[in-house]
Every structure is written in C-alpha cells, then in structure tokens.
Amino acid sequence: MSTTASRANAPDDSAISPSASTPAPVAGRGRTRFTGWVFVLPFAVTFALFMVWPIVQGLWMSFTDESLTLSGTDFVGFDNYAEAFADPDVWSSLGNTVFFTVITVVPLVVVALAMALLVHSGLAGQWVWRLAFFAPYLLPVSVVTIIWSWLYQPDLGMANQALDKLGMEPIGWLSDEAFAMWSIAALTVWWTVGFNFLLYLAALQSIPDQLHEAAALDGAGAWRRLFSITLPQLNRTTALVAMLQVLASLKVFDQIYILTKGGPNNSTRPILEYIYDVGFTGYRLGYASAISYLFFALIIIISIAQLRFFPRQEG
Amino acid sequence: MGRRGFLRLGLAGAGALAAPSVLAGCASPASPSGSSSLRVWDLFSGGDGVLMDEMLATVTSGPDAFDVDRTILEWGPSYYTKLAMAAAGGRAPEVAVLHLSRLAGYAPGGLLEPFDLDVLAEFGVTEQHFAPAVWERAKWEGEVYAIPLDTHPFIVFYDKEIAGAAGLLDSDGELAPIGSPEAMFAASEALAAEQGGTGVLFGHVGDQAQCWRMFNGLYAQTGATWELPDGGEPRVDADAAVRALTFMTELFDGQRNPNNLDYAGAMAAFQGSRGAMIFSGEWELPNLRITDRPLGAAPFVQIFDQPAVNADSHSYVLPRQERVDEGRRREAHRFVATMLKASYTWASAGHIPAYQPVIEEDRYAELDPQASYASASEVAVLDPPNWFTGSGSNFQNQMTQPMSAALMGNMSPESAVEQMISASQSMLDDPNPVA
Secondary structure (H helix, E strand, O other), rough: OHHHHHHHHHHHHHHHHHHHHOOHHHHHHHHHHHHHHHHHHHHHHHHHHHHHHHHHHHHHHOOOOOOOOOOOOEOOOHHHHHHHHHOHHHHHHHHHHHHHHHHHHHHHHHHHHHHHHHOOOOOHHHHHHHHHHHHHHHOOHHHHHHHHHHOOOOOOOOOHHHHHOOOOOOOOOOOOOOOOHHHHHHHHHHHHHHHHHHHHHHHHHOOOOOHHHHHHHHHOOOOHHHHHHHHHHHHHHHHHHHHHHHHHHHOOHHHHHHOOOOOOOOOOHHHHHHHHHHHOOOOOHHHHHHHHHHHHHHHHHHHHHHHOOOOOOOO | OOOHHHHHHHHHHHHHHHHHHHHHHHHHOOOOOOOOOEEEEOOOOHHHHHHHHHHHHHHHOOOOOOOOEEEOOOHHHHHHHHHHHHHHOOEEEOOEEEEHHHHOOOOOOOEOOOOOOOHHHHOOOOOOOOOOHHHHHHHEOEOOOOEEEEEEEEEEEHHHHHHHOOEEEEOOEEEEEOOHHHHHHHHHHHHHHHHHEEEEEEEEEEOOOOHHHHHHHHHHOOOOOOOOOOOOOOOHHHHHHHHHHHHHHHHHHOOOOOOOOOOOHHHHHHHHOOOEEEEEEEHHHHHHHHOOOOOEEEOOOOOOOOOEEEEEOEEEEEOOOOOOHHHHHHHHHHHHHHHHHOHHHHHHOEEOOOOOOHHHHHHOOOOOOHHHHHHHHHEEEOOOOOOOOOOOOOOHHHHHHHHHHHOOOOOHHHHHHHHHHHHHHHHHHHOOOOO
C-alpha cells in the first residue's frame, strides 16, 4: 500500500521542490537539506525506537528461549522455528486465519463495490446511505462485539428469533464449530465494509463523465457501461482494496478474542491469538517470536504475490 | 520572550515538578514505621471489589492504620502476565493476590519471596490456623510462598422451596446426599417437574474454565488423579475421566437439561426462576441472592465414590522486588495477617475464609447459605500443580474446549478425553519457562 501511495505522490513532490529551491542560492541547498532532516527527525527517531528496534529485537528473540520470567536467556538457534513447523496448533490456527481471510475478503470487496455502485447510481437521500454504510466502521471493536454477541445470543438473540419465526431450528452461532467462524465473518463484513465502500465511492466519482456520455452516444446500455467502463476504471481501486483487505483480515484477533476466545474447541483461534497464548499466557516469548516471524514471512510472500498479480495501472 | 527562552523555561518547570517526587522517592526507605504506602495488587472487581474496599476501609483507619495503595486489575490470563512481568522486572508491588493454583508457575521461577513465618506469628497467624490441604499447596520446597485468604469452591445453588417440594432436602433443610449418576438424573427430573422449567442449569458455552471446574471435582470423586509430572507423561485414568465426562454429557444433553447455555445465560435463567438449581462458583452468591428466591447452597454434589469439590484459593503473595525495603516487607506481613483476621467481611461475598478462627466464630455459622457449603474446603481439589495450570491458565482453557464440545454433542466423551490427555502431553513437552 505504502508503495502505491508514495508513487502517486512522487510527481507532486518533484513538481514542488525545484520551485521551492529556485529563489535560494546554491549555497543555501545544504541548509535546506539539513532543515529537512530536522523536520523528519522526530518521526525517524520514534519510528526507529518503536518499529525498527522491536522488529530487530523480536527477530533476535526468536532465536533464544527468552521467557517472561526470570530463568535467563540462551541462544537456541533454529530450535524455535523447527518446533513451530512441527506444532500442529500453529498449522491449525494458521488455517483458521487463512479461512477467515478467504471468507471475508471476497464479500468485503464485492459488497463494498455493490453498495458504492448503488449509492453512486443516484439514489435519493445520498447522505443517509453514505452514513448508514459507513457508520459501523466508526464503532470500536468492543461495541461491535457487544452488539453482535446479543444478536447471536442463543435464547434471546435476534438471529435465532428470526430463525424461529421462519420455523427453523435455532443455531449456536458462536458455539457451533460449523458456524462460529462464519458468524465472526458476518460481523466483520458489517463492521468494516464501510471503509472499502468509501474507497470505491471516491473512485467512482473520479471516473470522467465524458466516458459514460461517449459510450451512451455510441448506444451502450447501462450494463455494458458498467462492465466496459466502470469496472475497468475501478481496477486499480479493486487492487488496492483487495490488498488492504487481505492484510487486515490476516491480522484478525480482537473480535474473535472478545467473542469466542478462539473457541468452540479452538475452531476460531487465529494464529495471532495462538502467538498471544504462547507468549503472554505461556511466558514463552522466544517461541512466540519465532511463530510471529513465520507469519510475517507469509504476509510478505502474499503481499509480493499480490503486487505481481494485480494490475497496478489503469485499464 | 523568544521561542528558545520559552522552551528553557518549560524545561526548568519540568525539572521543578520532577524534583519533589525524587525527594519523595528518597524519603520512603527512611521511614520503616509504615508511613510509606503499601502497594497491593488484586483482581477483585464487582461485588468482591466492594467488599475488599470495605475490608481495606477497616484496616486503613485507626491507630495502626495501613496506608494502602490499591491497584485493581481484571482477573484472567492477563492479570498473571502482568504480575509475572512486574516480578520478573523486580518492580512488583509489596503484596499481590494470587490464585493458589498458580503458585507452581511463580514460586519455582523466583517470582515470589517466601513469607517469614516468625514475623507472621508475631502478628498472630500460624500454620495451625489453616486447613492442612490448603496449607500444603501454599508451600514449595519447604517454604511458604502464599497465605490463603479464602477457598472458593465450585458448588450448587438451588431454590429451597422447589428442592423441598421435590423431596431433595434432609431433616435440617439442607440438600440431602445424592450419591450416584442415576440419583442425580432423578433429582434433576424432580426439580424440573416442580420448577415447571429446567431442573439443573450450567453455563459453559464460550467459557474457558466452567467445564474444567465441574470435571475436576467429579474426576477426583472417582478417586483418580490428573498428574502432570514435570518433563514426563500425564498420568491420567482415562476410564475414570470418560466416566466423569459421560455423566456431564448425560446430565446436560439438551433434553434432560440444556447443553447450550453460556455463563451469563445460565445465571440469568436462575435469577429469572427458569431453573431450580445451578452449578456455579460460590462467588456468584452476591448476584444470586439479589433475587427473591429462597436460596440454598451446598458443596458440589457427590456423584461418585468419594467427596471432592473443585476449588481454588485467593492468597496473598510477596512478589519479587529488586530492592527490598525491610520495613515495608514487615508491614506486608502485618497487612496480610490483619486482612485474614478481618475476613469475616469477605465471607459475605460467598468465599470461605481460609483463616479457621473466623469460620469457628458463632456469627459465621449463622451466615446463610455460606455455612451450608463451608465444609467444601476440606475436600477441595485444585488444579494439578505445574507451571502452566491454574486459574485463568491456558491449561484450563485447553481442557475446557473439548469438554464443551462434548456437552454440545459435537464430540464423544472418549475423544474429548483423548484430546485432553494429548493437550496435557503437549503442554508437558513445552520447555518450562520458570524452571
């Protein structure tokens, strides 16, 4: 994502800097550069201290048997990594994370697009729709999980009451292994689809009207224009949304930890919760770090694959 | 004033603000008389928290008053992470509350300091004031690392009128012994008939400990033990475990009694008079007695060969500190002794005071229904001791998950027990981070 952003900004930067430095004589250049560094310094220091250093420290930790408690630290080489590869819980929780990612990314892209298209088509009461679709995104995770835990409540919950009205058997939305992850996915879609919706809406508004007018003059109907103009114009946004979404879904932890604590029978435990369990409840920071780095490597591979397979240019 | 001058002034101001606290930091070790405040961490919120406030109010006033700086942290895995980290860093509070079942994860790693029994005796607290079973668990390698404040067992609450009508009470109006799975099924059906609703309630869905609490007591009732020898293999009587779990799945099978309640749902059902009996921790007493129901209580029912009740114990510990202030440490001993003696108040939360003189008081015998289950502490069964077990531990969670699945009919008791044993094995295989 950050690459995309900086690429997009690059032309602007180059456009500004020559004009800014033109009035200053050549001798002033060094000073300007120094001033620039001073401005960057606070962030650079914070970034180094709270991002780069922990990452380095964590990598080192993954090669040790570091624990939260006192027993001292020994270098153990690749033992932690070997253990992680052989640990069935790593694989099952990783499987849960990947499953969650698959079942959330698709609806989070498709539903967001559909909602944006509907709103953009000129429905009456634009602001109501925009607010309604985006509002859940503003809620903190604790509020979202409280709302949905009541919806999913086995006896009093709205979900089971609705089933009851339809003459169907109640479902253990969060307690049945077959449904729990899907229930969490539904909650997540409701909660976060608004952000993607907003990205799509902005992209839709930036498609030049002339394209549609020209196509309409040539006799293209609404569907033809959707598939031949709108969707291709949105390609770049779709790539961005999908990429952000895959990363966000892989990071799933909060709503699962609050709602099911990874249950029933570990069927919703994501890998981040396993890392948390191992590191913080089990004190094994070294091993937890090793699992984190394996997961980190996986995320990098997925990101690179996405960069390769998704179009980065319009059309 | 220019910008630089302004900044300089700001720095000077910050320095001035910092100075008094630096001085205060120096002052405290010089006053061993107890004028410096005693930092205490506990995990009591809700009704427990209010009572703890009450007890603290009594010890923080008067001539020998303590100056207590209390920090309340939420119970759960994160409490134990925070306490372990504070002790590992050597900047822990003077006194903290620890579940006795967690001692094996703390004492061997050097995260706790042993109590000085001579000092405690000076303040009137000695070994003979505690039930032997509980006292033994407070020791590690001969030293006492924890002073139990209470025992909090997993018990049964029931509606006295309904149980009476169902013929389940003895001549004293207490719950009569049950003794076998069949008798429990019959009792459940009789309760359900009188209630016109559910017989026995139990909430476990999504909970990380409830199934283990019930199982741990029932399994011990068969005479078997769940042993987790360090670095070895779990020594478990799988047949007895299947027997205990099968009973649980038969009592809560979705027909006889609901098998899909969560913790809060089961509580609400009992409070709303939709069930006649509930299996629960005694700490729910304040929540259950606010209803108008004639509330009875009893130690967890004996179903198998011998009495046993799952329990744990809130105990006081002295977390490791880098620099120990002897004056404060002595104060910590006096504080613990004083709180124990004031623990009659604590009993109104439902907890059984560990300090026996309090239980022997006449006024304790009059506490209803607390006195009905006070005997539970004599047959208390805690978690098998190991670094990874105990209250709020991953062990309890990993035991509970398959049992919860078995109760909901997604797994057979046999395969659930198999999963519990293999989970125990994999935790034993983990290198011990506190050894």
